Amino acid sequence: MTLVVREGNPKNIQTWDDLLEPGIEVISPSPLSSGSAKWNLLAPYAAKSNGGQDRAAGLAYVEELVSEHFPVQPESGRAATEAFLQGQGDVLLSYENEALLIEEMGQNVEHVDLADTFRIDNPVAVVNTSSQLDKANELNDYLYTEQGQRVWADSGFRPVDPAIAAEYSDIFHTPENLYTIDDLGGWTTIDDELFGENGAITVIYEESTR
Amino acid sequence: MATEPKNRHPAPTTGRKFRGPGSVGPLGLGVAVLWLSVIVLLPLAALTVTSFDAGLGGFWDAVTSPRALATFKVTLEVSAAAAVINLVFGTLIAWVLVRDEFPGKRFVNAIIDLPFALPTIVASLVLLSLYGPGSPIGLVFNATKPAVVVALLFVTLPFVVRAVQPVLIELDREVEEAAASLGANNWTIFRSIVLPVLLPAILSGAGLAFARAIGEFGSVVLIGGNIPGETQIASQYIRELIEYDQATEAAAISVVLLALAFVVLFVLRIVGNRLARREEQIR
Numbered sequence: 001m002t003l004v005v006r007e008g009n010p011k012n013i014q015t016w017d018d019l020l021e022p023g024i025e026v027i028s029p030s031p032l033s034s035g036s037a038k039w040n041l042l043a044p045y046a047a048k049s050n051g052g053q054d055r056a057a058g059l060a061y062v063e064e065l066v067s068e069h070f071p072v073q074p075e076s077g078r079a080a081t082e083a084f085l086q087g088q089g090d091v092l093l094s095y096e097n098e099a100l101l102i103e104e105m106g107q108n109v110e111h112v113d114l115a116d117t118f119r120i121d122n123p124v125a126v127v128n129t130s131s132q133l134d135k136a137n138e139l140n141d142y143l144y145t146e147q148g149q150r151v152w153a154d155s156g157f158r159p160v161d162p163a164i165a166a167e168y169s170d171i172f173h174t175p176e177n178l179y180t181i182d183d184l185g186g187w188t189t190i191d192d193e194l195f196g197e198n199g200a201i202t203v204i205y206e207e208s209t210r
Numbered sequence: 211m212a213t214e215p216k217n218r219h220p221a222p223t224t225g226r227k228f229r230g231p232g233s234v235g236p237l238g239l240g241v242a243v244l245w246l247s248v249i250v251l252l253p254l255a256a257l258t259v260t261s262f263d264a265g266l267g268g269f270w271d272a273v274t275s276p277r278a279l280a281t282f283k284v285t286l287e288v289s290a291a292a293a294v295i296n297l298v299f300g301t302l303i304a305w306v307l308v309r310d311e312f313p314g315k316r317f318v319n320a321i322i323d324l325p326f327a328l329p330t331i332v333a334s335l336v337l338l339s340l341y342g343p344g345s346p347i348g349l350v351f352n353a354t355k356p357a358v359v360v361a362l363l364f365v366t367l368p369f370v371v372r373a374v375q376p377v378l379i380e381l382d383r384e385v386e387e388a389a390a391s392l393g394a395n396n397w398t399i400f401r402s403i404v405l406p407v408l409l410p411a412i413l414s415g416a417g418l419a420f421a422r423a424i425g426e427f428g429s430v431v432l433i434g435g436n437i438p439g440e441t442q443i444a445s446q447y448i449r450e451l452i453e454y455d456q457a458t459e460a461a462a463i464s465v466v467l468l469a470l471a472f473v474v475l476f477v478l479r480i481v482g483n484r485l486a487r488r489e490e491q492i493r
Contacts, residue, residue: 030453030454032453032454032455033450033453033454071437071438071440072435072436072437074436075449075453083353083435083436085343086338086343086352086353086435087342087343087352087353088353088437
């Protein structure tokens with residue numbers, strides 16, 4: 001999870017608190033329709049709640065961010081990126097791989113290495129009723145080979161293999177605090193408490209879309 | 211799209227006979243009514259029913275929430291602006307196309323219909339590359355209200371031009387010449403001879419443009435920016451609600467749009483009829 005800003009970081013965005021400075025506009029999709037939006041909001045929630053300990057502080061931050069600093073609510077992560085690249089907002093909440101991708105595309109943006117951030121997991125699943133189960137398993141195995149891990153790294157995704165990750169340490173900086181979904185109690189709990197029908201963040205969003 | 215001048219030759223209103231010369235008979239009438247019901251009325255009825263799934267209170271809450279009111283306001287503002295601007299320039303273009311001779315006139319005449327034929331999303335893409343970041347003409351105003359108006363101007367231009375043009379063609383120039391020979395200047399001729407005849411067509415064109423604009427989606431979606439309370443129009447809000455699984459609220463907003471369009475067309479008919487009747491009486 002990272003913050004993308006305009007080239008040269010004109011608003012000097014370095015921390016989560018900088019996003020709440022008056023007048024800062026932040027682009028992030030709506031969690032009512034987008035999965036990436038959930039990761040985007042879990043990152044500051046985890047950072048501000050000290051890894052889920054102080055729930056109220058985390059939610060207070062999210063509420064202020066959403067209601068005061070989100071001018072638009074794109075329906076997906078990619079739509080949010082498009083809006084940002086078309087000139088809307090000062091900061092884009094984004095996946096690191098997406099940030100690296102748009103930087104590579106030559107867009108006039110850069111991303112900020114946050115001290116407190118969140119690990120976005122991209123799970124892989126093999127469909128066990130697949131008619132080509134052997135090939136699917138082969139692909140799955142390949143993803144974790146050295147070669148496979150380099151392909152991931154070259155595409156902007158952090159390798160899970162420590163040795164390969166070390167090779168790419170100049171691209172993927174290690175944050176001081178990296179929270180994970182497990183720190184917050186796992187998806188079942190989080191979806192229930194924050195993103196479900198009566199979840200705290202759902203309520204924040206429904207208030208702001210009314 | 212009406213290319214025929216409306217209401218200029220009202221049918222004789224003697225008796226409500228279904229069978230007259232050239233009538234298709236009860237079978238034809240039945241097919242027409244059935245077709246209209248299946249294609250137009252049935253979906254509209256279904257939509258209206260859906261919109262009341264959460265009861266009258268739910269409907270009212272959905273259409274009077276601050277966000278809904280903000281999008282209605284934006285929608286009406288930009289649509290009215292587009293209709294008024296096109297009223298002026300559409301009439302002007304129609305005038306030029308009918309009264310002036312210039313090389314390439316037929317080409318220009320054909321281009322007018324392009325916004326009808328062009329997929330609206332393509333229009334949006336074109337406008338974005340022209341007025342978005344990296345604009346080749348150095349004009350960047352995407353994601354602002356003017357950008358939405360420009361998109362609507364593009365898609366609604368043909369309505370006014372094509373409504374005014376046929377009336378202008380039929381206009382009897384001898385009356386104007388007579389007025390000129392009696393000493394009327396150009397402005398007087400336009401105001402008291404031409405405008406009264408053209409007015410029903412101009413208003414009908416502008417009204418159709420307005421009705422189309424309040425429901426427009428494709429041309430606005432890329433260039434508008436979808437900023438709530440600023441550039442988000444009702445159709446974009448409807449789509450957002452659907453993305454959020456709030457189908458009932460989306461239907462409620464849709465019903466309001468539908469009602470708006472209906473009222474606009476209804477008022478137009480009344481105004482058009484009245485103007486036409488007055489015109490007939492003057493003659």
